[in-house]
Amino acid sequence: MDKIKHKILVLSGKGGVGKSTVSSQLALYLSHIGYKVGLLDVDLCGPSIPKMMGLESKDVHKSTKGWVPVYTDESQKLGVISIQFLLGDKDTPVIWRGPKKNSMIKQFIDDVNWGEIDFLIIDTPPGTSDEHISVTEELLKHNPDGAILVTTPQAVSISDVKKEISFCNAMKLPIIGIIENMSGYVCPHCSECTNIFSSEGGKLLAEQCNIKFLGKLPIDPNLSICSERGINYFTEYPNSSTLASLKSFVDNFNFKSSTTTTATN
């Protein structure tokens, strides 16, 4: 874990705000621009990272140095760990109470051989319970960059992000910034962008709480289709506004000062 330069936790109070989409797109983008990246899915009861990355049927292997991440391709620039890789039958639910989840998360933090990588992006389940307490406690031993909070413009989701901010403060986990997901929907019929839920919520919340607003990620049906089919969205749509948004998020980050020298461009 200490060989990893940047450790980022992706949080949101509510489910369904696109936390896993943000985590996986961020990981894909960072590896796309040349970094070595790990993506850890600590959503034990509803993991969606493997499906989104097109790795659903993969299994994880154990070496003498620990679990070996599942890599997206031969370049081994992006490795993924999820409980789904450990399940025989992928439709089996993980009906676990807290203590069992906590020991699994401790193993994910301590026993995965990520190698020397630039970024570890950690995707979490919704809420502020066992998974979040455990992963944050473990992570705080290893000097993490902090948390990215994901929200939608809808007020119910925003009140949950306020709780997530209080959670970070209570746990003494730094907050990197807020990403507003699903900000507007471009109708493929009339190309008019409608704010299907509301608008500007994430930005207002960021200002109100004195937290950096990292930017907006619009709903793009192509992103959802690529996610479902496990296709690399950047290769398919090199000029997309999503790619531009991700570039702007990364430009907006205040990374901790350790240099990230392995990027090739």
Add this chain to the structure above:
Amino acid sequence: MDKIKHKILVLSGKGGVGKSTVSSQLALYLSHIGYKVGLLDVDLCGPSIPKMMGLESKDVHKSTKGWVPVYTDESQKLGVISIQFLLGDKDTPVIWRGPKKNSMIKQFIDDVNWGEIDFLIIDTPPGTSDEHISVTEELLKHNPDGAILVTTPQAVSISDVKKEISFCNAMKLPIIGIIENMSGYVCPHCSECTNIFSSEGGKLLAEQCNIKFLGKLPIDPNLSICSERGINYFTEYPNSSTLASLKSFVDNFNFKSSTTTTATN
């Protein structure tokens, strides 16, 4: 609890599929057509029912017979219990590990004085962990009707519902049926209904798993606006397709045979 005729658990593998929207709309609709209804929110870390019902600032009171639900109006046809009513500061996160959540849920099941009501709708958080195990174990002592599974047409969500089906089977909780939420979005600019995620997923899943398909609930921006503002959607939009959908869900239910005689129409 034994004075309640029908007990229904609303489940989904993923968050953000509109589980709380379905729960609250169902409760509102059942009380709208004359039943006495209780709505119990067991999402302890991200409760959204109070906000959706316009009851955000309310507090719960304790009588000699137990906790008194917060009623939506003077008719006392719809009572609500949520952890949010117990919190002093509504933005405080509930940073609880499993055991504390379990004892809270046991109190919600045993210590609330619902009175003689027709329906208890129980809204759950995403996943298959402590809250779900505890609430199901407690509920099974009181002969519940079973679970309604909520999904969106998106494949990632559907694979999570499969897990929820396995969860119900493992816990021996009957499944009432599947509701597909956010099925299509009517663009206010061109009125063309686009399946923003995918389509027909819930229906196919229901057929595949031999479970009743209760119907679809389209995205209606007015529903979201009413939810956020705590306005009664049925009074505002008496001819909406959402109201028609809810009527059709209820017509499609196979309720356990105990008669529900308090309905006035």
